Amino acid sequence: MADVVIVGLGWSGSVMAEELTRAGLNVVAIERGAWRDTSTDFPPSVDTDELRWGVRREMLQPPAVEALTFRNKPGEKALPVREWSCFQFGWNVGGAGTHWAGMSWRFTEFDFEPYSKTVARYGVKKLAPGLQVQDWGITYKELEPFYDRFERIAGTSGRAGNIQGKVNPGGNPFEGPRARDYPTPPLKNSRWMEIYQKTTASMGYHPFPVPAGNISEAYVNPLGVRMAPCTYCGYCEFFGCGNWSKSSPQACVLPALMQRDNFEVVTESEVLRVNKAADGKTATGVTFIDRSGAQWEQPAKIVIISAYQMDNVRLMLLSGIGKPYDHKTGQGVVGRNYTYQTISGADVFFEDEQLNPFIGAGALAVQIDDFNGDNFDHSGVDFIGGAGIMAFSTNGRPIGMADAVPPGAPRWGKGWKKAFQHSYQNVATIFAQGTSFPHRDVFLDLDPEYKDQHGQALLRLTFDFNDNDRKMAAWTGAKSVEIGKKTGAKHVVPFNSAIGANSPYDQRSGHTIGGAVMGKDPKTSALNRYLQSWDVHNVFVLGASAFPNNGGYNPTVTVGALALWSAKAIIEQYVPNPGPLVKA
Amino acid sequence: MTSKPKLSPDTDAPGAPHLPRRRLLSGLAAFAAGGVLAKTGNAEKAAPVVRGEMPWSPGLADPPMPTKQGGMAFFTPAEAQLVGAIVERLIPADDLSIGALEAGCVVFIDRQLAGDFGKAVAMYRRGRFLEGTPQQGPQFRETPAERYRSGLAAFDKRVVAMHGKSFVELGEAQQDALLVALETGKLTMEGIDGVALFGLLLQNTREGFLSDPMYGGNKNMAGWKMIGFPGARYDFRDVVDKRGKKLNIIPISMADKSA
Numbered sequence: 001m002a003d004v005v006i007v008g009l010g011w012s013g014s015v016m017a018e019e020l021t022r023a024g025l026n027v028v029a030i031e032r033g034a035w036r037d038t039s040t041d042f043p044p045s046v047d048t049d050e051l052r053w054g055v056r057r058e059m060l061q062p063p064a065v066e067a068l069t070f071r072n073k074p075g076e077k078a079l080p081v082r083e084w085s086c087f088q089f090g091w092n093v094g095g096a097g098t099h100w101a102g103m104s105w106r107f108t109e110f111d112f113e114p115y116s117k118t119v120a121r122y123g124v125k126k127l128a129p130g131l132q133v134q135d136w137g138i139t140y141k142e143l144e145p146f147y148d149r150f151e152r153i154a155g156t157s158g159r160a161g162n163i164q165g166k167v168n169p170g171g172n173p174f175e176g177p178r179a180r181d182y183p184t185p186p187l188k189n190s191r192w193m194e195i196y197q198k199t200t201a202s203m204g205y206h207p208f209p210v211p212a213g214n215i216s217e218a219y220v221n222p223l224g225v226r227m228a229p230c231t232y233c234g235y236c237e238f239f240g241c242g243n244w245s246k247s248s249p250q251a252c253v254l255p256a257l258m259q260r261d262n263f264e265v266v267t268e269s270e271v272l273r274v275n276k277a278a279d280g281k282t283a284t285g286v287t288f289i290d291r292s293g294a295q296w297e298q299p300a301k302i303v304i305i306s307a308y309q310m311d312n313v314r315l316m317l318l319s320g321i322g323k324p325y326d327h328k329t330g331q332g333v334v335g336r337n338y339t340y341q342t343i344s345g346a347d348v349f350f351e352d353e354q355l356n357p358f359i360g361a362g363a364l365a366v367q368i369d370d371f372n373g374d375n376f377d378h379s380g381v382d383f384i385g386g387a388g389i390m391a392f393s394t395n396g397r398p399i400g401m402a403d404a405v406p407p408g409a410p411r412w413g414k415g416w417k418k419a420f421q422h423s424y425q426n427v428a429t430i431f432a433q434g435t436s437f438p439h440r441d442v443f444l445d446l447d448p449e450y451k452d453q454h455g456q457a458l459l460r461l462t463f464d465f466n467d468n469d470r471k472m473a474a475w476t477g478a479k480s481v482e483i484g485k486k487t488g489a490k491h492v493v494p495f496n497s498a499i500g501a502n503s504p505y506d507q508r509s510g511h512t513i514g515g516a517v518m519g520k521d522p523k524t525s526a527l528n529r530y531l532q533s534w535d536v537h538n539v540f541v542l543g544a545s546a547f548p549n550n551g552g553y554n555p556t557v558t559v560g561a562l563a564l565w566s567a568k569a570i571i572e573q574y575v576p577n578p579g580p581l582v583k584a
Numbered sequence: 585m586t587s588k589p590k591l592s593p594d595t596d597a598p599g600a601p602h603l604p605r606r607r608l609l610s611g612l613a614a615f616a617a618g619g620v621l622a623k624t625g626n627a628e629k630a631a632p633v634v635r636g637e638m639p640w641s642p643g644l645a646d647p648p649m650p651t652k653q654g655g656m657a658f659f660t661p662a663e664a665q666l667v668g669a670i671v672e673r674l675i676p677a678d679d680l681s682i683g684a685l686e687a688g689c690v691v692f693i694d695r696q697l698a699g700d701f702g703k704a705v706a707m708y709r710r711g712r713f714l715e716g717t718p719q720q721g722p723q724f725r726e727t728p729a730e731r732y733r734s735g736l737a738a739f740d741k742r743v744v745a746m747h748g749k750s751f752v753e754l755g756e757a758q759q760d761a762l763l764v765a766l767e768t769g770k771l772t773m774e775g776i777d778g779v780a781l782f783g784l785l786l787q788n789t790r791e792g793f794l795s796d797p798m799y800g801g802n803k804n805m806a807g808w809k810m811i812g813f814p815g816a817r818y819d820f821r822d823v824v825d826k827r828g829k830k831l832n833i834i835p836i837s838m839a840d841k842s843a
Contacts, residue, residue, distance in 0.1 A: 048816035062706035264635035292630035
């Protein structure tokens with residue numbers, strides 16, 4: 001008999017399984033994708049293949065397995081996102097944690113309490129009508145030890161900016177206080193990062209190395225798993241890492257987890273729904289379908305849903321866990337508070353550089369946080385939030401760069417060849433990765449028409465950027481252009497994803513957030529602060545689906561920290577005394 | 585065309601994506617990795633369970649499928665000629681490098697269209713195909729292979745109607761003008777999204793010019809040499825500190841490790 005069934009064995013499923021099995025529980029994980037490991041599936045000999053992994057995306061979940069439908073506004077007819085888009089889902093043991101880029105952030109204190117901190121600093125009128133800004137029910141300070149633990153498991157490379165309240169030079173002075181520095185030192189700067197660092201420092205800003213899940217040196221993590229140094233190969237995001245140097249379930253957790261005889265993972269099997277007891281107060285387990293089409297039941301005392309942000313919400317809706325959100329009435333919680341990432345910035349083209357873009361890693365970057373979150377005084381602007389503005393050197397893969405020619409250059413013919421040959425060594429990007437705040441007309445629900453291969457409704461996404469975030473993006477975009485002009489680049493070409501109607505085919509970001517959020521109030525959140533369902537007390541839902549808003553950062557380390565925080569609550573509070581951990 | 589050896593019966597429905605099968609390089613039939621829990625009946629094959637240790641089997645790998653040279657797997661001779669003329673305009677031969685034709689882009693595209701890409705195996709193809717907003721993106725009922733077949737035919741029919749000759753018979757300047765018209769939507773065809781067709785042609789030509797040569801294009805790594813991309817290399821720690829320097833790294837490819 002399984003004590004726990006875990007749906008989806010990605011980052012959060014893996015660290016949760018590690019915690020629970022170490023505490024003595026019997027754990028079964030059910031993963032839709034296949035087993036994948038470094039030596040067999042992505043050793044260096046097969047990894048250097050842009051077409052297969054970067055363009056055809058063979059590591060990712062194909063839309064044929066499951067797609068979303070999309071519309072900008074309620075009332076429009078949603079249609080399937082049929083082809084490769086901004087969505088980057090995992091389809092293997094390890095999940096998206098196998099193919100991610102590795103940017104390893106902590107959110108700031110503001111990100112966890114955006115409502116109370118905005119009201120305290122600027123007044124409630126600063127929150128535009130329609131926004132559903134709300135606190136998480138947990139503070140940065142409470143999560144700090146779990147951030148520390150996850151970084152230690154992951155081997156994160158970086159330089160702390162604030163150690164126990166003391167500013168650490170070379171780090172991010174705006175970050176929340178942390179107990180100690182990162183487990184491994186920062187990666188080395190590329191040429192482009194060197195230029196950006198000099199430029200932003202000369203402008204009075206505070207550049208620092210982006211914390212990276214591409215680790216800088218050999219490292220043994222607390223689970224006894226060995227990682228190796230990153231080789232700057234430039235085959236990172238979308239690819240598995242052949243070096244054991246990308247923080248991932250493969251490189252950090254599975255070698256320890258798989259040794260335990262109280263753990264097993266059933267692969268190539270899709271959980272169709274979580275089953276509830278007759279009184280609806282608990283789940284009895286899950287029903288899954290194997291690749292022959294046979295359906296099985298896996299009973300368990302506790303159900304962990306960790307199937308990635310989108311499928312977490314979908315499974316809750318298909319299983320009747322929590323009341324679905326209705327945007328017309330504002331009632332219900334499952335599907336509410338969906339957010340994304342608000343991107344603006346500028347591409348820059350130098351004249352005479354040798355940027356050598358092929359020397360790269362998924363999180364190799366330098367950032368300034370001077371304009372992120374609530375790090376600056378918003379009294380003079382008409383929005384909340386902001387963006388981390390970074391210069392990255394992730395890769396020089398040629399097919400993906402073939403469109404990176406200056407304005408006016410042809411896209412084909414002899415003119416393109418000349419322009420591309422030149423820009424290959426001269427093009428770079430200033431990337432403003434901005435906050436995303438929830439709005440009542442932005443949500444997830446089940447599509448009324450389109451179905452997956454098993455006949456279950458697809459998830460429907462209703463999304464466009466709200467005015468607050470559009471204003472923020474215009475402002476941070478302008479800051480990016482200003483920086484670009486000071487780098488000495490010949491051309492500075494602004495971009496802004498938040499102009500006009502959003503499309504999932506704008507692939508500047510894949511960070512899909514929210515939909516089953518944690519909070520203090522069951523009227524506006526699906527989960528309590530331990531990521532426990534308010535409605536079905538033995539169901540816990542892990543992932544970025546829990547974030548009520550998105551910070552100006554990549555989500556993974558916050559996902560991992562919350563999984564560890566939830567694990568502690570399950571082991572210490574839930575197992576000895578099953579029931580709601582927070583009074584509604 | 586190479587065929588993939590398979591470990592277990594292909595239970596996928598036609599058109600469904602296959603999970604990349606881990607293939608035994610030696611062709612041995614049994615997958616008996618240590619640590620895989622054997623369940624009774626069909627469960628084991630249909631839901632591989634991993635337990636007890638990291639599974640490992642000698643010779644198990646998931647290598648790419650290199651392209652077999654010679655002949656066409658998808659294009660008719662006329663289509664191959666037409667595509668050859670088109671790709672050579674998109675990426676022409678000049679003093680910077682050979683052109684797309686010599687680089688093998690027709691072979692590349694031919695093999696891609698005959699395989700999973702051409703059949704849209706990875707795409708969501710269920711339900712009604714309705715026309716949506718530009719934001720909702722492509723809603724093609726046709727697969728890329730079908731779009732090439734119908735698109736190329738319609739395009740050349742249009743060219744003949746305009747110029748009295750097929751595309752391959754025209755001079756470079758006229759060919760370029762026609763491609764510009766297709767690219768910008770000025771050349772219209774009944775039932776064909778010409779702008780999207782041009783985009784598909786351009787994307788696939790670039791892929792052919794810049795992907796690893798084992799896929800049929802980028803002959804002798806000509807595309808990589810043009811821009812200075814080192815190819816299938818995996819370790820730059822020895823040069824990461826040479827910021828801003830010209831490195832002159834000789835490229836290598838996956839299939840052929842010679843310069």
